Amino acid sequence: MKCANCGSDMRYDVSVMGLVCDYCGAVKNLPKPEDEQLIGDMDFGTAIRGAAADWGVSRRPVECKSCGAQMFYSPDQMSGICPYCGSSVVVSGEEADLGMAPNAIIPFSMTREEIAARFYRWNKFAFWSPEKFRKGKVLENLVPIYIPYWTFEADTVTTYTGRFGYTSEVGESTKTNWYQKNGVVEKHIEGISTCASKKFRDDRMLNSVISFKDSDLIEYSPDVLAGMAAEVYTVGVDDAWNAVKTKALRKRLMSAVSENEHADHCEDLKCSTEYSNIRFRYVLVPVWLAGARYKGKIYNVVASGHNGLGKCSRPLSVAKCVWTPILMLAFLIVGAILGLGPLFFGLLMMAIMAGFIIYIVSFFAAFADQRENDRKKRR
Numbered sequence: 001m002k003c004a005n006c007g008s009d010m011r012y013d014v015s016v017m018g019l020v021c022d023y024c025g026a027v028k029n030l031p032k033p034e035d036e037q038l039i040g041d042m043d044f045g046t047a048i049r050g051a052a053a054d055w056g057v058s059r060r061p062v063e064c065k066s067c068g069a070q071m072f073y074s075p076d077q078m079s080g081i082c083p084y085c086g087s088s089v090v091v092s093g094e095e096a097d098l099g100m101a102p103n104a105i106i107p108f109s110m111t112r113e114e115i116a117a118r119f120y121r122w123n124k125f126a127f128w129s130p131e132k133f134r135k136g137k138v139l140e141n142l143v144p145i146y147i148p149y150w151t152f153e154a155d156t157v158t159t160y161t162g163r164f165g166y167t168s169e170v171g172e173s174t175k176t177n178w179y180q181k182n183g184v185v186e187k188h189i190e191g192i193s194t195c196a197s198k199k200f201r202d203d204r205m206l207n208s209v210i211s212f213k214d215s216d217l218i219e220y221s222p223d224v225l226a227g228m229a230a231e232v233y234t235v236g237v238d239d240a241w242n243a244v245k246t247k248a249l250r251k252r253l254m255s256a257v258s259e260n261e262h263a264d265h266c267e268d269l270k271c272s273t274e275y276s277n278i279r280f281r282y283v284l285v286p287v288w289l290a291g292a293r294y295k296g297k298i299y300n301v302v303a304s305g306h307n308g309l310g311k312c313s314r315p316l317s318v319a320k321c322v323w324t325p326i327l328m329l330a331f332l333i334v335g336a337i338l339g340l341g342p343l344f345f346g347l348l349m350m351a352i353m354a355g356f357i358i359y360i361v362s363f364f365a366a367f368a369d370q371r372e373n374d375r376k377k378r379r
């Protein structure tokens with residue numbers, strides 16, 4: 001950190017638990033690690049009010065009558081299907097104020113056909129699902145939607161105290177020496193993102209398929225939005241920041257501390273952090289949503305429109321789960337009755353192994369060309 005007084009580099013001084021400028025003698029006190037303070041917030045409200053609210057397109061709000069989802073469509077769409085529940089929705093004729101315009105967007109790079117092909121390919125390998133689900137045309141209403149995210153970056157100064165462990169090899173075994181240490185680490189942290197949709201914030205399926213780097217983002221432009229539905233943020237930026245500050249950011253800072261001490265382990269770590277130059281971006285992320293219908297029930301399908309990762313909830317075949325172990329057991333019992341227990345056991349194990357190998361080989365065969373296509377695409 002530079003001295004606010006003269007601009008020279010400051011040095012951490014344990015005796016004052018702060019930064020000292022050797023040049024002009026200025027001292028900057030830092031919070032004690034034991035207090036576990038998080039200092040420095042920005043005035044997000046003012047920042048949002050000051051941000052551009054021009055989306056570049058007229059904004060037609062849509063509220064789904066059956067599930068209550070709130071989205072908006074671009075003006076070329078008058079009706080559509082609710083991505084969340086599959087009901088049809090009608091776009092309102094009036095424009096609405098959607099507040100701050102997005103700063104960045106990730107365009108869709110996976111088509112509907114590609115996602116459907118991936119789904120069916122995966123589905124074939126869902127061994128424990130009913131056959132009709134595995135092989136049937138169960139996917140319906142694959143709908144594209146942009147989901148809002150907040151991304152953050154900030155400069156941080158963290159004071160810490162804790163026990164740091166260093167592992168070394170002693171002959172055949174390893175030994176860890178522990179030292180009590182305190183210090184300070186400065187780090188610029190970026191690429192922290194969190195879902196800005198209340199509907200999806202805690203959705204494990206969505207969160208496990210969405211991943212993006214700052215370099216995947218392009219500047220927001222209304223053309224990219226054309227013909228697509230988007231959700232407006234429902235988690236405020238200050239709520240998002242508070243969540244990020246205590247979870248994702250804290251995790252990064254912990255590893256920064258550990259790295260700073262070149263430690264293999266650490267425990268009883270306490271730290272206080274001062275944030276500055278906090279910057280946030282409002283980002284739209286492409287997602288395909290769909291339902292897979294089986295026996296009147298809908299199983300959720302979600303896929304990233306950008307990296308092609310997907311997740312699906314699937315029905316379990318009760319018959320398969322019950323009969324597979326029963327048949328195996330019956331086979332072993334027959335073997336025991338015939339006095340051929342070890343032979344039958346060996347045969348069963350070989351059958352399981354063979355089944356497993358066939359599964360793996362056909363899996364790799366099925367996905368080989370998909371990987372090849374992905375590689376071509378990236379080029």
Ligand SMILES: [Zn+2]
Nearest residue numbers: 003006021024
């Ligand atoms: Zn100075």
Ligand SMILES: [Zn+2]
Nearest residue numbers: 064067082085
């Ligand atoms: Zn709905």
